[in-house]
Amino acid sequence: MADITVSDLSLHFPLIGTDTQSLKRYLKQVAIGGSLARKNHSNQNTLTALRHVSLSLQAGDRLGLIGSNGSGKTTLLRCLCGAYAPDEGYVEVNGRIASLLDLSMGIDPSATGLENIRLRGLVAGLSPREIRAKIDEIADFSGLGPFLAMPMKTYSSGMQARLAFATATSVEAEILLMDEWLAVGDADFRQQAQLRLTSLVEQAHILVIASHDPNMIRSLCNKVMRMDHGRASEVVDIDGMEALMARPAPGSTL
Amino acid sequence: MMTMTLVLGLGINYAALFHQKIRDLLPFVAVGLVVWGFLSAAISEGGDAFVMGGAMIKQSALPLPMFILRTLARNAINLAHQVVIIVAVLLWFKIFPGPQVLWAFVGLALMFVNLSWIGLLLAMLATRFRDMPQIVAAILQLVFFLSPIFWTPTAAMKNSLFVAANPFYFSIQSVREPLLHGDMPWQTLTFLVPIAIVGWIVTVLVYNQTRRRVVHYL
Numbered sequence: 001m002a003d004i005t006v007s008d009l010s011l012h013f014p015l016i017g018t019d020t021q022s023l024k025r026y027l028k029q030v031a032i033g034g035s036l037a038r039k040n041h042s043n044q045n046t047l048t049a050l051r052h053v054s055l056s057l058q059a060g061d062r063l064g065l066i067g068s069n070g071s072g073k074t075t076l077l078r079c080l081c082g083a084y085a086p087d088e089g090y091v092e093v094n095g096r097i098a099s100l101l102d103l104s105m106g107i108d109p110s111a112t113g114l115e116n117i118r119l120r121g122l123v124a125g126l127s128p129r130e131i132r133a134k135i136d137e138i139a140d141f142s143g144l145g146p147f148l149a150m151p152m153k154t155y156s157s158g159m160q161a162r163l164a165f166a167t168a169t170s171v172e173a174e175i176l177l178m179d180e181w182l183a184v185g186d187a188d189f190r191q192q193a194q195l196r197l198t199s200l201v202e203q204a205h206i207l208v209i210a211s212h213d214p215n216m217i218r219s220l221c222n223k224v225m226r227m228d229h230g231r232a233s234e235v236v237d238i239d240g241m242e243a244l245m246a247r248p249a250p251g252s253t254l
Numbered sequence: 255m256m257t258m259t260l261v262l263g264l265g266i267n268y269a270a271l272f273h274q275k276i277r278d279l280l281p282f283v284a285v286g287l288v289v290w291g292f293l294s295a296a297i298s299e300g301g302d303a304f305v306m307g308g309a310m311i312k313q314s315a316l317p318l319p320m321f322i323l324r325t326l327a328r329n330a331i332n333l334a335h336q337v338v339i340i341v342a343v344l345l346w347f348k349i350f351p352g353p354q355v356l357w358a359f360v361g362l363a364l365m366f367v368n369l370s371w372i373g374l375l376l377a378m379l380a381t382r383f384r385d386m387p388q389i390v391a392a393i394l395q396l397v398f399f400l401s402p403i404f405w406t407p408t409a410a411m412k413n414s415l416f417v418a419a420n421p422f423y424f425s426i427q428s429v430r431e432p433l434l435h436g437d438m439p440w441q442t443l444t445f446l447v448p449i450a451i452v453g454w455i456v457t458v459l460v461y462n463q464t465r466r467r468v469v470h471y472l
Contacts, residue, residue: 021384023386099314106310
């Protein structure tokens with residue numbers, strides 16, 4: 001059974017401007033003592049992206065993350081999928097994760113469509129045998145037919161999105177992480193894509209989705225959490241969403 | 255193709271310039287250039303690996319060393335194609351060193367061990383300092399001309415720093431000597447093995463410190 005436990009999670013980003021990204025400049029500063037070089041005062045500042053976030057989810061939970069831009073929704077998702085290691089606290093995730101954060105992740109433009117399906121499948125954690133079992137279905141769903149033998153860079157952006165979508169959504173996962181609902185392709189494809197995505201969401205044990213669309217959250221989720229300046233509210237039932245949204249931001253007094 | 259042209263051009267030209275026999279110099283240059291091509295490409299691409307794979311690193315929990323192994327695998331495949339040049343040159347000059355030639359694989363294995371820590375270390379540095387790839391490229395260019403890759407060191411140079419203490423030269427020799435003369439010069443092993451051990455220790459220490467930061471620097 002899948003479950004997620006996040007306890008007192010904090011994450012700090014070092015802020016690095018192009019000024020501090022040069023080794024030559026860095027060595028110069030060390031050698032001259034920094035007095036001659038123009039100093040950037042934001043040097044080595046850190047930004048706290050998440051502050052003491054705690055939550056726990058069980059199988060069957062469908063959590064919607066709401067909050068303004070820059071409130072830490074995507075950062076939290078990336079922590080859950082393991083890309084960011086926590087600075088404080090811990091994240092424990094049991095179950096196979098599929099993150100639909102960026103569909104084009106792991107796509108090699110000069111490889112053919114079929115090669116990209118394999119590549120993307122490997123990145124998603126499938127074994128070569130699982131990929132072989134799925135590849136026909138993916139190819140079929142993408143509807144690209146003969147184009148699959150051609151390099152990805154010859155595709156139109158819509159075709160690229162279709163293939164990426166077909167591949168990314170082929171992984172049956174216990175935990176599904178999404179940043180906004182996905183919508184790709186032309187009218188025809190869009191309808192099939194919605195069906196596929198909905199069934200993917202239904203078979204997942206846990207869904208965590210960040211979105212700015214309250215209606216979508218209401219239709220998908222049974223729980224909701226609000227992020228504000230890296231702080232998380234408690235997880236409330238979906239019926240409490242209006243009250244949660246109406247609340248003044250917890251970090252606003254600081 | 256490029257390498258073949260370079261091998262022929264440099265081999266024949268330098269043989270004439272330095273009054274050496276083509277049959278001595280050309281095989282030396284051929285192996286030297288092919289191995290150097292692998293070595294330098296693996297180092298510079300290894301250093302770029304994290305920046306190139308940034309999109310993936312930011313969204314998945316894939317282990318970082320995998321990105322280095324990817325560049326090594328790609329360059330190994332490249333090297334396998336270039337081996338044709340070495341085989342052709344050895345056949346042409348009828349150089350058959352016998353079963354001792356297998357020592358070249360020991361040299362190659364050692365090269366992989368060293369390249370993997372160099373790649374990992376450089377890749378971490380390159381995410382923090384974005385001018386690293388240019389600096390590395392400049393250094394590699396310099397090393398290429400200063401090391402006995404396409405020129406043979408004379409007896410008088412045996413004590414020069416670029417011959418006596420040049421890890422790049424030793425690395426190339428550990429593959430070149432078995433291929434051309436069928437023996438493994440022991441001083442290359444006594445030089446390269448400690449480098450591999452110390453290099454890995456340093457890299458692991460840096461990796462433990464930096465691993466979680468790499469994703470933020472990207």
